[in-house]
Amino acid sequence: MxxxxxxxxxxxxxxxxxxxxxxxxxxxxxxxxxxxxxxxxxxxxxxxxxxxxxxxxxxxxxxxxxxxxxxxxxxxxxxxxxxxxxxxxxxxxxxxxxxxxxxxxxxxxxxxxxxxxxxxxxxxxxxxxxxxxxxxxxxxxxxxxxxxxxxxxxxxxxxxxxxxxxxxxxxxxxxxxxxxxxxxxxxxxxxxxxxxxxxxxxxxxxxxxxxxxxxxxxxxxxxxxxxxxxxxxMGSPAMNMLKGRAVVGGIALFGKDGVIVPIPPSVTGSLTEGKEVILGLRPEAITDESLADQTARSVARIEAAVTMIEPTGSDTFVTGKIDGASFTARTRADVPVELGQNFRFAFNLDKAVVFDPESGRRLD
Missing domain, CATH: 3.40.50.300 (P-loop containing nucleotide triphosphate hydrolases)
Known part of the structure; x- marks a missing residue:
């Protein structure tokens, strides 16, 4: 009570x-x-x-x-x-x-x-x-x-x-x-x-x-x-909000020349092909490959240009950019990364949530 x-x-x-x-x-x-x-x-x-x-x-x-x-x-x-x-x-x-x-x-x-x-x-x-x-x-x-x-x-x-x-x-x-x-x-x-x-x-x-x-x-x-x-x-740094659209086989991210990732397990309903969506991922769900969760059901490996590196002591925040769209990843402190290089990131889609950009509501 x-x-x-x-x-x-x-x-x-x-x-x-x-x-x-x-x-x-x-x-x-x-x-x-x-x-x-x-x-x-x-x-x-x-x-x-x-x-x-x-x-x-x-x-x-x-x-x-x-x-x-x-x-x-x-x-x-x-x-x-x-x-x-x-x-x-x-x-x-x-x-x-x-x-x-x-x-x-x-x-x-x-x-x-x-x-x-x-x-x-x-x-x-x-x-x-x-x-x-x-x-x-x-x-x-x-x-x-x-x-x-x-x-x-x-x-x-x-x-x-x-x-x-x-x-x-x-x-x-x-x-x-x-x-x-x-x-x-x-x-x-x-x-x-x-x-x-x-x-x-x-x-x-x-x-x-x-x-x-x-x-x-x-x-x-x-x-x-x-x-x-x-x-x-809620969250610091804030959740990454990646614009995408539903396509055959998953969600297309990062614009015209971007990549297709599988539909996250959190989305139990079907997505109409062509529907605009926003894929939300916390920075800790995007890592260097050595930190990728080996038990995750769905992990996408994506190469992106490194535009910012922010060491915090315990770990390092790395900003990647593809086709004008940026995201922040949380990697290990000693990650071998340099500005301007193409770096391979692991996206743990088990941790992803998908939102409707019109209503702002989470899609289940």
Missing amino acids: SFLEIKNLRKKIGSVEILKGIDISLEKGGFLVLVGPSGCGKSTLLNAIAGLLPPSSGDIVIDGQVVTDLHPSKRDIAMVFQSYALYPNMTVEENIAFALEMRGVDKAARATAVAQVAKTLQIEHLLKRRPSQLSGGQRQRVAMGRALVRQPRVFLFDEPLSNLDAKLRVEVRAEIKSLHQNTNATIVYVTHDQIEAMTLATKIVVLKEGVVQQVGTPAEIYNRPANLFVADF
Whole structure:
């Protein structure tokens, strides 16, 4: 049974509809990530769940209770903001304990709760400091501690890592994941960063212009994107989108003088000859021949001119070009490749998905 349910939620501001009939469900202990570009409605949806922004229509249900019209203080929800929102005149200990104090929890119980949370977040040595004496990562841990100490029904995170540098983002992201695993908390998390979405979520919701594009596990979103928007938005580098057309024996790619590859196994239905399609392949599904998956049912070997080489340390991204069409491959770090040479790439068509360019939808 779903613990959190969003039912046909709509939000209109003036004449502009921000949320357009959102339907989402999350099990107890789940980690739901709302992801999408700026202006897609993810923060609006989070604020509606928190009660900070009343929806125009629809319902929000938590643990069987309709909370749509409840005041934020009655929803038993804790929110962690990107700006930390700590009281500068209070110590870390006082910041964490403040919500309990407002609820009338006695001093001894507050001290016990704060000590437990501080141990979980490894900030015991910071309890007597003030926010001005903390780093950005430490402040974010304190903000998380203030939410965690209340033991709410749902945690809401509004882009909590956006103010941190790259190294701290990785560290705090790991702490949030560990927190979820250790506490089995129910979390709704907003981000525009698809890496955060993939690493943290048990369920991802991809939004565009107030409309849900796809709901699924990280693996489903990444490997079986519902449409071209999801395919392009999720993944770094983005999925290769190769224009082609259905022909006898497969799909013709790379223009007039290109190549014909077999129809990917993911396409169970027939393709009408001459139909325009887009073949989607993640960079890791295009490799040098030494990395080709020996268990793959369908592998196409294609020669292309190398136009760019990007070493990343652990591997190398190589851009190939045929008849004006480019693609990015992920190869081993020490791949013997040079700019301008013709290089033989292995295309793992088991990993390919095919889209209809008119509707943008994936073809099954």
